[in-house]
Amino acid sequence: MVKVAIGAGHGYNTSGKRSPAGEREWSFNNKVVTAAIKYLYEYQNVSVIRMDDPTGNTDVPLRTRTNNANNANADILVSYHHNANTGTWGSWTGTETYHYPGSSSGNALARAIHPSIVGAMGIRDRGVKSANFHMVRESRMPAILIEGGFMDSTIDIKKMRDNTVMDRTGKALADAIASYFGLNKKPSGNAYVEIVTDALWTYNTANWDDKAVIVNKGEVFTVVKDKFKVGNGYMYQIKSGLYITANPTYVRYYTK
Ligand SMILES: [Zn+2]
Structure with a gap:
């Protein structure tokens, strides 16, 4: 200390x-x-x-x-x-x-x-x-x-x-x-995903077939469940309860 x-x-x-x-x-x-x-x-x-x-x-x-x-x-x-x-x-x-x-x-x-x-x-x-x-x-x-x-x-x-x-x-x-x-910052509370592709599906459940709504480039969502494996890929859960891909080609993950 x-x-x-x-x-x-x-x-x-x-x-x-x-x-x-x-x-x-x-x-x-x-x-x-x-x-x-x-x-x-x-x-x-x-x-x-x-x-x-x-x-x-x-x-x-x-x-x-x-x-x-x-x-x-x-x-x-x-x-x-x-x-x-x-x-x-x-x-x-x-x-x-x-x-x-x-x-x-x-x-x-x-x-x-x-x-x-x-x-x-x-x-x-x-x-x-x-x-x-x-x-x-x-x-x-x-x-x-x-x-x-x-x-x-x-x-x-x-x-x-x-x-x-x-x-x-x-x-x-x-x-x-x-x-x-050489001190480090305290980890902060929230993690976010920003959509970096023109349009992207969200999902009602952790299932790639259960499409919900399309979100658009530049939109930012609060992550409530960190990256987890679904089939051959990874998802986050966002604050609305929906799920979204964790693929960095489509979303940018950051903490703040
Ligand atoms: Zn003085």
Whole structure:
């Protein structure tokens, strides 16, 4: 089981830590972290230790955050932030990812994750950097601190105010973590067949002579019974109760 310690920097009410318009840094951090956790749980064999208060009410002390990650024997630590430069609007921009100076495992983790965040945010790549921050210093596992963009940037704030960008950045983070550990997706619920020939018979029973109705190219049906042998061929049962050939010349089978 891979254990990921992840947290949104600060709390909702932490002083400072606001955009020039008064938006809270934690709220932006929380959107990305919440999405990342949601998408991480689409993978097998992973558990999440959330280091901040998910309600935002408490600014969990940094010492408590790293203690929680260390005590849980987390495999990696990700602290998510948004930057500020002067606190008044400007045109600085970009994403940067920090690790502890001289930490090769932190550097490797940063290099594995950073390009995905840059891609999802769609702003300047300020690179992988090192700094003596508590979160990357006091953690006993590879640790990174991401600054997704600048809260006081007229460029970056547009991205941060766009929930689609926040969600896709969380997904990019989750997918990059999954790829770092080589995680596989959980098998999903449903299987489908799509008709790939112009017209195709369905069957009332699992019998090639018991023809029902014709279905057409492009139609998609939910599979309720996986491929099974009927005479010299194979059939699926679809949600309507009818049966259909499993021959890939006529149908495309996929899961989703
Ligand atoms: Zn911050």
